[in-house]
Amino acid sequence: MRSREVDALLGEAASGNRSVLTEYESKKIFAAAGIPVTKEILTDSIEDAIAAGNKIGYPVVLKISSPEVSHKSDFGGVYLGISDEEALRVACEDLKKRAEDASIEFSFLLQEMVDAGQELLVGAKRDATFGPAILFGLGGIFTEILDDVAIRISPIEREEARRMVREIKGAPVLDGYRGMPPVDLEAVVDVILRVSELMETYEEISELDINPLFGYEKSVLAVDGLVLL
Amino acid sequence: MNRFFEPQSIAVIGASKNRSKGGYRILENLIEWGYTGRIYPVNPQADEILGLKVFPSVSSLPEIPDLAVLVVPREMVLDVVEEAGKFGIDRMIIVANRFSDGDAEGQKLEESLVELTESMGIRVLGPNSIGVVNTKIGLVTSILPLEAYKKGGVSFIGQTGMFLGGFARWITSSQYFGIDKVAILGNKCDLDEADMIEYFGSEKSCNVIALYLEGVKDGRKFLKKAANVAGKKPLLILKSGRTRIGARATASHTGSMSGEDRVFDAAMKQVHAIRVYDFDELFDLAKALSYFADWPSVKGERVGVVSVSGAGCVLSADAISDCGLMLSDLSEDTIKRVISTYPPGWMVQNPIDMWSAIEEVGADEAYLKITQAVMEDPEVDGVSIIFMVIPTVTEMDIRRFVQAIKVYEKPFAICFMGGDMRVVDDWERIIEEEKVPVYHSPERAIRAIGTVLRWKNGKV
Numbered sequence: 110m111r112s113r114e115v116d117a118l119l120g121e122a123a124s125g126n127r128s129v130l131t132e133y134e135s136k137k138i139f140a141a142a143g144i145p146v147t148k149e150i151l152t153d154s155i156e157d158a159i160a161a162g163n164k165i166g167y168p169v170v171l172k173i174s175s176p177e178v179s180h181k182s183d184f185g186g187v188y189l190g191i192s193d194e195e196a197l198r199v200a201c202e203d204l205k206k207r208a209e210d211a212s213i214e215f216s217f218l219l220q221e222m223v224d225a226g227q228e229l230l231v232g233a234k235r236d237a238t239f240g241p242a243i244l245f246g247l248g249g250i251f252t253e254i255l256d257d258v259a260i261r262i263s264p265i266e267r268e269e270a271r272r273m274v275r276e277i278k279g280a281p282v283l284d285g286y287r288g289m290p291p292v293d294l295e296a297v298v299d300v301i302l303r304v305s306e307l308m309e310t311y312e313e314i315s316e317l318d319i320n321p322l323f324g325y326e327k328s329v330l331a332v333d334g335l336v337l338l
Numbered sequence: 339m340n341r342f343f344e345p346q347s348i349a350v351i352g353a354s355k356n357r358s359k360g361g362y363r364i365l366e367n368l369i370e371w372g373y374t375g376r377i378y379p380v381n382p383q384a385d386e387i388l389g390l391k392v393f394p395s396v397s398s399l400p401e402i403p404d405l406a407v408l409v410v411p412r413e414m415v416l417d418v419v420e421e422a423g424k425f426g427i428d429r430m431i432i433v434a435n436r437f438s439d440g441d442a443e444g445q446k447l448e449e450s451l452v453e454l455t456e457s458m459g460i461r462v463l464g465p466n467s468i469g470v471v472n473t474k475i476g477l478v479t480s481i482l483p484l485e486a487y488k489k490g491g492v493s494f495i496g497q498t499g500m501f502l503g504g505f506a507r508w509i510t511s512s513q514y515f516g517i518d519k520v521a522i523l524g525n526k527c528d529l530d531e532a533d534m535i536e537y538f539g540s541e542k543s544c545n546v547i548a549l550y551l552e553g554v555k556d557g558r559k560f561l562k563k564a565a566n567v568a569g570k571k572p573l574l575i576l577k578s579g580r581t582r583i584g585a586r587a588t589a590s591h592t593g594s595m596s597g598e599d600r601v602f603d604a605a606m607k608q609v610h611a612i613r614v615y616d617f618d619e620l621f622d623l624a625k626a627l628s629y630f631a632d633w634p635s636v637k638g639e640r641v642g643v644v645s646v647s648g649a650g651c652v653l654s655a656d657a658i659s660d661c662g663l664m665l666s667d668l669s670e671d672t673i674k675r676v677i678s679t680y681p682p683g684w685m686v687q688n689p690i691d692m693w694s695a696i697e698e699v700g701a702d703e704a705y706l707k708i709t710q711a712v713m714e715d716p717e718v719d720g721v722s723i724i725f726m727v728i729p730t731v732t733e734m735d736i737r738r739f740v741q742a743i744k745v746y747e748k749p750f751a752i753c754f755m756g757g758d759m760r761v762v763d764d765w766e767r768i769i770e771e772e773k774v775p776v777y778h779s780p781e782r783a784i785r786a787i788g789t790v791l792r793w794k795n796g797k798v
């Protein structure tokens with residue numbers, strides 16, 4: 110079933126000739142699909158950003174939101190652990206200056222600062238031959254350097270998603286390794302199944318990435334992500 | 339599909355008197371293979387080829403043949419298809435190439451061909467296909483001169499003609515496994531690999547399906563049809579073009595980590611197909627899976643090794659580990675039986691280095707007693723038996739040995755490391771005639787045994 114909200118977000122990007130959705134838009138889509146995402150508010154002015162920071166509650170995270178910036182950290186547009194209103198104002202001024210120096214259109218994205226969880230990655234890519242391929246791995250160096258991922262072609266059944274989670278070499282990490290709490294695997298499986306549904310429902314999505322998905326003992330949370338048309 | 343593979347009658351349109359032409363060779367092959375149906379050569383300029391009456395046109399045929407093979411140049415294909423279609427023929431193999439595999443004009447011709455055949459309800463194999471084989475009825479449509487295949491359980495699906503070309507000669511001149519059917523897909527303008535998997539999957543006479551593909555035409559259809567065969571018949575897949583698309587920079591991590599080949603690999607695993615990486619492996623596994631198709635299922639993946647060579651023992655153990663299999667932990671009773679063939683004071687374990695036993699009791703008794711003891715151990719699921727055929731070993735009665743070991747119905751392979759090739763060639767024939775696979779390296783033997791064990795315990 111298509112949702113009006115997702116249709117609107119995808120339609121807006123398409124009509125703007127954008128193939129990469131912003132983090133804010135992407136996470137709206139994830140949330141609409143039933144994937145837990147961080148609390149966040151998008152604003153256009155510093156005053157609104159501060160009001161949003163107060164509403165979310167400190168510490169907060171400030172990120173640049175712009176269709177022209179897909180690698181926010183590389184751009185220097187991510188401010189973690191902002192502890193109060195004063196610090197948020199300083200961060201907003203800094204972000205504004207960077208964006209104006211680079212002469213790009215931008216907004217302020219305010220997010221709750223969440224506890225670090227086990228970094229996970231759930232992604233999907235539409236393969237020209239087989240259709241949507243769904244990918245799962247541990248985040249960070251596990252995926253980037255060790256290339257330790259499990260791939261399935263959608264649609265995926267729950268049992269298959271469970272096998273996928275167990276298939277990676279780093280699977281013992283999910284059970285709680287060296288005093289780390291175990292990860293809520295059923296919640297991870299839910300995310301995989303919802304990503305599979307998203308890809309089956311919205312043919313205009315060519316790729317998506319939830320990276321990182323934080324895994325906790327009793328939940329998961331999409332912290333950053335991208336949707337590509 | 340029945341009329342492609344079990345036609346009662348075939349028209350060869352473009353039959354030729356010229357011995358070097360494809361239109362002659364098809365007829366020659368059909369006669370040579372003893373095709374049981376009726377053959378109708380069509381050619382306006384000939385009246386008799388190879389003793390067969392030639393018809394000047396399709397419309398002059400005495401009946402509507404089940405299948406037509408078109409051996410005419412691409413420029414004539416559309417007209418001939420239309421004429422044959424109007425006459426009532428609705429199954430055609432189109433041999434001509436340079437359609438979508440050729441220039442822009444060929445591409446256009448193929449589009450017109452699809453339009454025409456769809457509108458007339460004609461099913462097509464090809465173009466650019468040398469067609470089909472069904473050994474049961476001596477059916478062969480290759481334009482290359484072929485010796486008849488032995489009947490058996492392996493069916494091939496090839497994108498290109500190699501299973502009815504170079505490899506056909508190699509199989510008939512050096513291999514002993516039998517073949518059920520072959521389909522050469524060519525450009526797949528209509529029928530594709532998924533259709534063939536479905537059909538071969540439903541054919542009782544076929545027990546292994548082996549594919550060589552350069553690409554999959556319709557991935558979703560392929561997965562659906564392959565999933566239906568999964569678990570019932572082994573599906574071996576060799577796909578070329580693995581490295582064509584290197585990693586490309588993309589915005590998402592997923593994009594860079596799910597290249598075309600990884601997705602293909604995941605797709606094959608999902609339908610429990612067995613992916614192989616070269617033709618040697620394809621044939622190695624195909625014959626083993628076919629020979630043991632009717633043997634009972636196995637519990638595990640525990641392998642026993644009986645070897646005349648110490649190197650064979652160690653290489654086998656490494657291969658067992660590399661393939662993710664296990665070395666059998668032989669029981670005390672088995673060990674006792676094994677060392678009864680050795681000089682006093684010997685200790686053995688799996689892999690069993692049996693040289694001293696051969697010296698003690700002779701090759702016949704050593705091989706038989708030791709292998710029987712290993713086969714009877716419940717900790718053993720499959721066995722690799724390594725021979726080095728040198729004087730004294732050459733005196734063995736190999737047929738009697740293989741027959742005695744077959745009764746256990748536990749998958750096993752015979753491996754020859756070196757040896758007197760005049761004897762080895764002879765033994766290989768004898769062993770393979772008993773439907774036991776022979777290999778010439780310990781690694782290939784273990785890989786084959788491992789695949790059979792995984793197939794038989796449901797882990798493929």
